[in-house]
Amino acid sequence: MLKQPQTKYRAFPPVQLEGRRWPDAQLTKAPVWLSTDLRDGNQALIEPMDAARKLRMFDLLVQVGFKEIEVGFPASSQTEFDFVRKLIEEGRIPDDVTIQVMTPAREELIERTVQALAGARRAIVHVYNAVAPVWRRVVFGLEVPQVMELIARHVGQVRRLTDAQPQTEWILQYSPETFSLAELEVSHQACETAITAWGAGRPIILNLPTTVENATPNVFADQIEWMVRQFADRPEVVLSVHPHNDRGTGVAAAELAMMAGAHRVEGCLFGNGERTGNLDLVNVALNLYTQGVDPQLDFSDIDAVRRTVEHCNHLPVHPRHPYVGELVYTSFSGSHQDAIKKAFAARREGDVWEIPYLPIDPKDLGRSYEAVIRVNSQSGKGGMSYLLESEYGLAMPRRLQIEFSQVVQRVMDRDGKELTAADLWQLFRHEYGLDARNVIQHRVWEAAAGDDGQRRVQLSANIDWQGAPCTVQGQGNGPIDAFASALSAAVGCPVRVIDYQQHAIGEGADARAMAYVELRLGDSPAFFGVGTDSDTSAAAMQALISGLHRAHAAGWATESAPEDAQCAVVVA
Numbered sequence: 001m002l003k004q005p006q007t008k009y010r011a012f013p014p015v016q017l018e019g020r021r022w023p024d025a026q027l028t029k030a031p032v033w034l035s036t037d038l039r040d041g042n043q044a045l046i047e048p049m050d051a052a053r054k055l056r057m058f059d060l061l062v063q064v065g066f067k068e069i070e071v072g073f074p075a076s077s078q079t080e081f082d083f084v085r086k087l088i089e090e091g092r093i094p095d096d097v098t099i100q101v102m103t104p105a106r107e108e109l110i111e112r113t114v115q116a117l118a119g120a121r122r123a124i125v126h127v128y129n130a131v132a133p134v135w136r137r138v139v140f141g142l143e144v145p146q147v148m149e150l151i152a153r154h155v156g157q158v159r160r161l162t163d164a165q166p167q168t169e170w171i172l173q174y175s176p177e178t179f180s181l182a183e184l185e186v187s188h189q190a191c192e193t194a195i196t197a198w199g200a201g202r203p204i205i206l207n208l209p210t211t212v213e214n215a216t217p218n219v220f221a222d223q224i225e226w227m228v229r230q231f232a233d234r235p236e237v238v239l240s241v242h243p244h245n246d247r248g249t250g251v252a253a254a255e256l257a258m259m260a261g262a263h264r265v266e267g268c269l270f271g272n273g274e275r276t277g278n279l280d281l282v283n284v285a286l287n288l289y290t291q292g293v294d295p296q297l298d299f300s301d302i303d304a305v306r307r308t309v310e311h312c313n314h315l316p317v318h319p320r321h322p323y324v325g326e327l328v329y330t331s332f333s334g335s336h337q338d339a340i341k342k343a344f345a346a347r348r349e350g351d352v353w354e355i356p357y358l359p360i361d362p363k364d365l366g367r368s369y370e371a372v373i374r375v376n377s378q379s380g381k382g383g384m385s386y387l388l389e390s391e392y393g394l395a396m397p398r399r400l401q402i403e404f405s406q407v408v409q410r411v412m413d414r415d416g417k418e419l420t421a422a423d424l425w426q427l428f429r430h431e432y433g434l435d436a437r438n439v440i441q442h443r444v445w446e447a448a449a450g451d452d453g454q455r456r457v458q459l460s461a462n463i464d465w466q467g468a469p470c471t472v473q474g475q476g477n478g479p480i481d482a483f484a485s486a487l488s489a490a491v492g493c494p495v496r497v498i499d500y501q502q503h504a505i506g507e508g509a510d511a512r513a514m515a516y517v518e519l520r521l522g523d524s525p526a527f528f529g530v531g532t533d534s535d536t537s538a539a540a541m542q543a544l545i546s547g548l549h550r551a552h553a554a555g556w557a558t559e560s561a562p563e564d565a566q567c568a569v570v571v572a
């Protein structure tokens, strides 16, 4: 790269526009959309579409809701010509859809183009020629007056040929190709020349392209507002824009152009097209949708649209592509996951969509919440607890989330891979011994009230303590308290329950209790235990043993069992 790029490149000059209004405009309705997937998109493909792929794309565009579709460049090849004939002759164009075809300003090509449209109910003939200085000088070798003469002659020819087929309702589209690179006065003169040659007052679309993006989108917006002012009092003129994406700002250019007064927008699905692509129409449409504006295009099964587009174009859509990419609704990072999880929990039916890091509800586009949160080494407790809650119904207490996320992090640090919900669930079951059946049997009965008059219960349980069956007994103000005191006696060290929470998972006959206990063994730090059972007391007791096992496994143990222990629990 050059140290002094100004010796080779120069900035496009800003537009001198007094009192520009577009910066204050707000987009409140959808533009007229024109899909050029079958023309500009197609001409950029490694393998242009055959008839079958073209038809599939056409049907998709109709189904999504496009009312104007550029179906090809009939003079370019027999395939293109035949495709247009097929649509017309087989009656495949719905009454509310208008097809458009493109031709350069060349006599024999215009003639063939109009022939291709014979019998169409309504059609847009799209004539283009480049108007920017470099093209005039290098490509055509024409001065401005000769460019105007070229337009007048060829638009006049389109008029004569189409007038001879009055059964079709004709619209002319004229594109001063390379508009964004041209002097505004020259583009304006080119458009006026086309209007005059077509016949003042007859419907015409003036389509203003950034054939190659060459400036920041505000410059394009200025250019469009300047043109809008020239045609403000001519209702027969539809001002259209056709952005490309060379600087990566095709969408911004289209949006600012709409704010500047463009009525119509041309582009392709997911931004296929020459070089870095045409404007991505899905992106603009869904940007409108997220502002509460009906885009008049239906992407409620966006993945089906993507699959068809990938099939027709033989090109993949990037996993990070706005709204549609495989990863665009996924958060891996902990702080994002935490915010998303909290926002989902706070959200009530009918609320305005306010979920952090998710500009749109994936469900509106037919995507599930499944992929919203995925867990890797950048994740925290929020992410893994969201997955365990959404997939397995676990409502883990906050401190358990913190404890288990350290277990998850250790596995991540070791393996460095993503953990799925199923992986996390397996790790959780293993860590908290959910598959072990530690409480084999238990019995609880009322004991005489204590001196304080409070209720006392007596509990006896057959448990499996580290592979050895034994019976423990204890008393307390409820089954959990009684079981804690039974275990204290059995292990010879006080088992203190700091916190206990329980909830159901599943419904009806399949419902199970999920119990979470936080305990200390003697002076140990707090450990969580988790238990599950169809019986709520059994679940709680399982959780206590689970916590005890974990404390024990971490090296916290009594020195020896007291002599009056009900069973010979051997603790290391």
Ligand SMILES: CC(=O)SCCNC(=O)CCNC(=O)[C@H](O)C(C)(C)COP(=O)(O)OP(=O)(O)OC[C@H]1O[C@@H](n2cnc3c(N)ncnc32)[C@H](O)[C@@H]1OP(=O)(O)O
Residues within 6 Å of the ligand: 040, 043, 073, 075, 076, 077, 103, 104, 105, 106, 109, 128, 129, 130, 139, 140, 177, 211
């Ligand atoms: C920005 C855009 O997307 S514009 C659309 C571009 N799309 C396509 O080109 C796809 C289809 N094109 C084709 O199949 C072919 O190019 C055809 C059939 C149109 C023409 O093929 P050819 O006659 O072999 O010409 P070629 O492809 O080399 O085109 C260049 C010629 O057309 C002229 N030309 C280019 N654009 C235009 C135009 N809009 N109006 C008039 N003449 C034009 C060039 O000056 C050049 O003329 P020259 O041969 O006298 O120097």
Ligand SMILES: CC(C)C(=O)C(=O)O
Residues within 6 Å of the ligand: 040, 128, 175, 176, 177, 178, 207, 209, 210, 211, 212, 242, 244
């Ligand atoms: C609108 C036409 C001429 C076009 O495809 C372009 O300029 O990119």
